[in-house]
Amino acid sequence: MQFYKFLLLLLLIILIIIVSILPEELGTIVSWSYPVLSFNLSLRVILVVFLFTAFLIILSAKILSFSEMLFLFIYTVSSLCAVLSKKTILLVIFCELMAISASFIIASSQNINSAIRYSCIHFFAGIILMVGLAAQNINLISIGLLINCACFPFSFWVVDAYPAVSLHSTAYLSLFTTKVSFLIMLLHVYSISAEILVFLGSITVIYSIIFAALEQSIRRFLCYNIVGQMGLLIFARGLLNFSEKTVPVLLLHIVFSLSCQSLLFMVANSISSQTKVINFSRVSKLMSAEGIYALIAVLTMVGFPGTAGFISKSCIIAEIEMNNHNLELYKNLYKFLNLLLYLSIGFKFLYYMFIVKGKSSRFLEKKDSQVIMAILALVCVVAGNPYLPIYNKSLIFSFVYSIKNVWSQFILLLFTTLLFIPLRKFFLPRINFKMDVDWTFRVFVPNIALLLGKLLCKVRKVFVGVLQNLSNLLIDLYFSSAIKLGKALNYNSVSFVSASSLFLMGVLLVLLCLNH
DSSP: OOHHHHHHHHHHHHHHHHHHTOOGGGSOOOEEOOTTBSSOEEHHHHHHHHHHHHHHHHHTOSOOOHHHHHHHHHHHHHHHHHHHOOSHHHHHHHHHHHHHHHHHHHHTTTOHHHHHHHHHHHHHHHHHHHHHHHHTOHHHHHHHHHHHTTOTTSTHHHHHHGGGSOHHHHHHHHHHHHHHHHHHHHHHOOOOOHHHHHHHHHHHHHHHHHHHHHBOBHHHHHHHHHHHHHHHHHHHHHHTTTOTTHHHHHHHHHHHHHHHHHHHHHHHHHHHHHHOOOBOOOOSOTTSHHHHHHHHHHHHHHTOTTSHHHHHHHHHHHHHHHHOGGGHHHHHHHHHHHHHHIIIIIIHHHIIIIISOOTTOOOOOSOOSHHHHHHHHHHHHHTTOTTSTTBOHHHHHHHTSOHHHHHHHHHHHHHHHHHHHHHGGGGOOOBOOSOSTTHIIIIIHHHHHHHHHHHHHHHHHHHHHHHHHHHHHHHHHHHHHHHHHHHHTOTTSHHHHHHHHHHHHHHHHHHHHHHO
């Protein structure tokens, strides 16, 4: 095993041990009770799950450089400290450390431009956080955290930066920045407008659906999945804004989503490392090991009965129903967006990677990282078992695994899958996007600024020319007037003599009048 890889794995094990034994007296370990669970869900459990998933990702890595090892560790520690911090100033500091270390991770892949753009976006978010902290403005703090959550219109940084790094670093970075920022917002920011969150979450999901449906690059495609899932989380946060169980139900969903998203990335990384395929092309059969793992990840992501995603998403929907009966429309919109994500990301990945025959299909030969993918797939399936001792059986069968809920979800997914067949041409990978909405910031705004600069230069030249002509005219007028006046006042001139005579005659007439 490579030395730097072994060292980072050892450091992650040490972090897992430290988080596991953190004393309750520190005031940083908080727990929440949720009726479906038979235990209290605490930050300790969540952080251990984060670290365990990160451990599996590094374990599957082939080559790890010293700079990657160093900055991945700093990035991980900063993420943990940001979640555990109680003071807002410490949250901002550790978020900035996360941004700096992530920028160096991206730069280590020799993609300096992506690293610069990533750092600019996150430093901008950090400035907003600092201004909000100084002004005690909760709205500014929320905006800064939403930018870090990849909320529209700042979702593009995920798709721009993450595919620029190595395969394992993409999966690793996808674990922390967006989800840690959402955790901070969930734990520390309370007075957020529900309507704004619902709108931003839905538009973020729609953005990811549109671009994922057209995207040809596998890694950028999976990054749109990150954005879409974060959009659903923001949407659910808005709907559960006034619920007492908002924190535990969303934390449960984050914990379960880590395994399926990481599994999907590992399948894609295994395919890319073995076949060098970077765009959609059939590489294996659906009944192969990679095909089965991808199927489990997709079914967990969409919430198929029997998976961990079914439990967490059913709990979210049940909590929405109990929170407010007037949210029926929003609940259906949440389901609709979830199914659209399944079509444009989940089933599209399965169809074009394992089912449809491409022009240049390259099939997998080696079996790479099978054990790690098997562990994550097992977590996705086993965590969906309602008979596990971690669940309250009476409540999980009444809220989640009721016959009505299971059949309705099964029928919805069945019809959505069948709907893909006539609509498959809409999801055909046809464009390898270099930019999406960031075109506005990277091309449109600079071009507008350039045009304005040119316009100002022309206006300046015209203004300077007008002033110069006006000044020349005034100078010429001054000198010509002075010359004419000098000629008029010359004592040898007839006009001067006439004027003088008239002046003297006038004086004499005045004196004569005064004498009389």
